[in-house]
Amino acid sequence: MSHDIMQHDTAVYTLKPAWHGLGIVLDYVPTMAQLREASGITWEPREAAIMDAETGRPIATHKMIKHGTLGHQLGIVGEGYGIVPNATLFQVAEDMGLRGETAFSMENGQSVVITARDEGTDTIAEGDTVSHYLLVTTSHDGTGAVVIKPTTVRVVCANTLRVAMGAKGDGLSIRHTRTAEARVKSATDALTKAREGYRNMVDTFRTMASRHIKPSSARDFLYALLPDDAKESDRVRKTRDATRATIAQLFVQDPKNNMPSIAGTPWSLLNAVTQHVDHGATRYVRGSTDREQAESRFRMRWDGSGNTLKSRAYDLLTSGGSQLVYQDEGPIIPDGLGPESPGSILAGVLAKVGR
Numbered sequence: 113m114s115h116d117i118m119q120h121d122t123a124v125y126t127l128k129p130a131w132h133g134l135g136i137v138l139d140y141v142p143t144m145a146q147l148r149e150a151s152g153i154t155w156e157p158r159e160a161a162i163m164d165a166e167t168g169r170p171i172a173t174h175k176m177i178k179h180g181t182l183g184h185q186l187g188i189v190g191e192g193y194g195i196v197p198n199a200t201l202f203q204v205a206e207d208m209g210l211r212g213e214t215a216f217s218m219e220n221g222q223s224v225v226i227t228a229r230d231e232g233t234d235t236i237a238e239g240d241t242v243s244h245y246l247l248v249t250t251s252h253d254g255t256g257a258v259v260i261k262p263t264t265v266r267v268v269c270a271n272t273l274r275v276a277m278g279a280k281g282d283g284l285s286i287r288h289t290r291t292a293e294a295r296v297k298s299a300t301d302a303l304t305k306a307r308e309g310y311r312n313m314v315d316t317f318r319t320m321a322s323r324h325i326k327p328s329s330a331r332d333f334l335y336a337l338l339p340d341d342a343k344e345s346d347r348v349r350k351t352r353d354a355t356r357a358t359i360a361q362l363f364v365q366d367p368k369n370n371m372p373s374i375a376g377t378p379w380s381l382l383n384a385v386t387q388h389v390d391h392g393a394t395r396y397v398r399g400s401t402d403r404e405q406a407e408s409r410f411r412m413r414w415d416g417s418g419n420t421l422k423s424r425a426y427d428l429l430t431s432g433g434s435q436l437v438y439q440d441e442g443p444i445i446p447d448g449l450g451p452e453s454p455g456s457i458l459a460g461v462l463a464k465v466g467r
Contacts, residue, residue, distance in 0.1 A: 120182055122152035123216030126229070135216060144228060147212025148202045153224060155181035156197050157252040162188070177252050179221045186222050187253025194292040196258050201226055201248045204260060207300045210246055222253040227263075234314045237321040237373035242314070246303070250288075258286040258296055260303060264313070316430060321379035330381060334360060336428055337385070337421070359384050378429040385425040 123135025124147065138150055148154060158180040161170035177186045177195065202215075205228035213227040230244035242264040250258040261283030284302060286295050325333075334356045344352070362384035363369055369380040369387070 120179070120184070120220045121217045123214070124151040125214050126212060138212075141229070142212040144202045144206035144210065144212050147215050147226075147228075148199070151215035151217075153198050153202075153215055153217055155179060155221070156199065157186060157195050157221075159195065177254070182221075184220060186220075187251075187255070189254035189288070192290060193254060193288050194290040195252070196250055196286075196288065196293050196296055198224055200293055200296050201250065201258070204248055204296060204299055204303070205246055208246065208303060213245060219253075223249065223251045223256070225249045234317075236314070236317045236379060237371070239371050240321070240374055240379075242317070247283075254288070257288065258284075258292060260284045260286075260296075260299060262303070317379060320382065320429060321374045321377050323378065324376045325378060325381070330360075330363065333381060333428055337425055355388070359388050362387050382425055382429055386422055389419075389422055 125135055125137050126141055126147075127138065129135075129137050136150070138147075142150060157177050160176045160178050162174055162176050163169065164171050173191050174188055175191060175193070176188055177193075178184065179186055201224060205212075205226065208228075210228035210230055213229040215224075215226045217224050226248040228246045228248070230246065232244045233241050234244075235241050245263050245265060247259070247261045247263050250256060284299055286292050286299075337359075338352050338356050340349075340352075363381050366384070366387065369375070369384050374380045
């Protein structure tokens with residue numbers, strides 16, 4: 113993937129810069145209208161006819177979507193395609209009483225991404241909280257639907273935890289048909305119900321943070337998450353084994369995942385996965401410049417292999433939780449038992465990798 117943030121794209125973030133350093137930063141929490149104005153996404157996509165070169169007449173089966181202000185082509189779509197205005201995307205969050213967090217376009221306006229913040233936070237365990245956000249995104253080139261999903265961010269390390277919402281299917285995905293704009297405008301009730309789903313999700317997170325799993329069970333989880341495949345190439349095998357080892361290392365050694373309240377729990381293990389995807393999975397990030405790599409990482413987090421890995425981890429640790437073996441008390445790595453010790457989950461994984 114290359115050049116996702118291009119010459120005519122803009123971005124805005126609230127209170128602090130994004131990890132990739134792109135865009136401008138507001139020193140206040142804006143309304144959604146203020147966020148839109150600051151983001152520069154005040155333009156709208158518009159339709160244009162495609163003319164037949166031989167007859168000089170419009171082609172009936174397809175049309176062009178253009179940038180309403182700059183005039184360049186965003187995509188070629190079918191006759192039944194319905195535009196959802198950028199203003200409508202911002203209005204969804206406004207109608208829910210949310211405030212602005214981030215907004216940016218990609219690929220010269222082909223895609224628009226908005227996140228809005230909810231005032232709520234929930235404590236999962238002592239020292240570990242999650243904040244609530246709403247993701248609103250679409251493409252104007254015919255390649256993607258309007259997606260509106262609640263998500264959470266783990267405050268202690270800014271890991272994105274869309275995994276539960278993705279796994280449970282909460283949120284909306286609306287295809288760009290002629291009725292798409294009306295459906296997006298009427299989405300508030302459905303999204304309010306999805307926000308109520310936070311309660312179940314938070315209860316699940318708290319349960320995950322309340323039990324300690326045995327080293328052998330944590331190791332089995334890693335091999336279920338990233339299973340061996342006899343048909344894979346040497347390169348793929350080494351990449352998979354290195355990923356398994358990195359997640360194990362984050363689980364065992366990272367201070368954020370080893371706070372006394374959560375060390376050795378499924379919650380800590382899930383966050384080791386999300387931390388790897390969000391901050392450490394550089395081998396999967398494409399692009400030769402900071403801008404290209406930043407957008408490649410975003411795609412991986414939300415729609416690509418990274419989000420798939422998060423969702424699979426959540427499924428294995430929750431719906432597949434009955435397969436986990438728990439121990440009565442204490443973290444799985446006792447004090448003084450380092451990562452190279454034979455009883456360590458990390459040592460077991462690294463031994464498999466050959467490190």
